[in-house]
Amino acid sequence: MNVVVLIKQVPDTYGERKLSPEGRLDRDVSDVIIDEINERAVEIALQLQEDVGGEVTVVTMGPKSAVDTIRKALAMGANKAIHIVDDGLAGSDALQTSGAIAAALKTIEFDLVIAGNESTDGRSSAVPAMLSERLKVSLLTNLVTLSVAQGSVAGTRSVENGTMEVRASLPAVVSVAEKIADPRFPKLKGVLAARRKPITTLSISDLGLFPLEAGGENSWTQVNDVIAQPARTSGTVITDDGTAGTQLAGFLAAAKLI
Numbered sequence: 001m002n003v004v005v006l007i008k009q010v011p012d013t014y015g016e017r018k019l020s021p022e023g024r025l026d027r028d029v030s031d032v033i034i035d036e037i038n039e040r041a042v043e044i045a046l047q048l049q050e051d052v053g054g055e056v057t058v059v060t061m062g063p064k065s066a067v068d069t070i071r072k073a074l075a076m077g078a079n080k081a082i083h084i085v086d087d088g089l090a091g092s093d094a095l096q097t098s099g100a101i102a103a104a105l106k107t108i109e110f111d112l113v114i115a116g117n118e119s120t121d122g123r124s125s126a127v128p129a130m131l132s133e134r135l136k137v138s139l140l141t142n143l144v145t146l147s148v149a150q151g152s153v154a155g156t157r158s159v160e161n162g163t164m165e166v167r168a169s170l171p172a173v174v175s176v177a178e179k180i181a182d183p184r185f186p187k188l189k190g191v192l193a194a195r196r197k198p199i200t201t202l203s204i205s206d207l208g209l210f211p212l213e214a215g216g217e218n219s220w221t222q223v224n225d226v227i228a229q230p231a232r233t234s235g236t237v238i239t240d241d242g243t244a245g246t247q248l249a250g251f252l253a254a255a256k257l258i
Contacts, residue, residue: 002108005057008062009033012031044146046076048147049077058070063090070083084202093220094122094124096218098126101131112173117141135171138172143156146176152169
């Protein structure tokens with residue numbers, strides 16, 4: 001079985017994050033890492049490989065530096081990678097991103113595509129569904145368990161009031177939640193092996209896309225204005241001089257909380 005895992009290079013959530021004047025996430029102010037949810041997606045793909053065999057291919061769209069993210073996934077155990085890299089893709093929105101990834105997936109054979117339910121730098125949660133539509137394959141989202149058997153994929157889907165058992169025929173696109181699996185830590189042998197594993201690079205022209213279909217200037221979504229978050233101010237301090245209850249009630253009433 002051929003499993004594809006979508007991974008993404010994102011700013012470290014423990015570092016500083018801010019927007020550029022153009023409204024894009026400034027990726028130069030903090031360290032960049034593989035998104036944690038993608039590590040979990042790679043882990044469940046490797047578990048499937050151990051159960052049923054096949055290959056695991058990781059796919060990412062990002063700048064040249066994203067090769068470090070790819071190497072992390074390869075060190076975990078993925079077999080090969082596809083790196084969609086082109087300066088013309090910078091600033092692409094979810095719609096454009098899904099178009100580029102779908103074009104890349106059409107160059108290979110796959111049975112299952114695994115993605116995180118959302119990225120920490122975008123949180124649109126839209127790319128898996130867009131991929132499903134573009135590729136005309138089944139879609140299962142927000143899975144906390146995942147298994148494959150007899151030409152179908154099944155799992156437990158997290159919903160508002162509990163869980164739901166779902167199943168779809170292969171090929172399919174699925175998105176997974178944080179509870180899906182704890183990622184393994186790459187061993188030295190895996191890190192060394194990752195240097196020899198193949199990485200295919202694809203540009204806009206390789207994908208058969210037009211330049212006007214990609215990039216922030218041609219994005220279907222645009223940021224019109226960026227306003228800095230105001231500095232945090234101190235809260236209201238009530239000193240109990242015998243009237244604290246009255247002061248608190250007055251504060252809550254003014255805030256229309258009572």
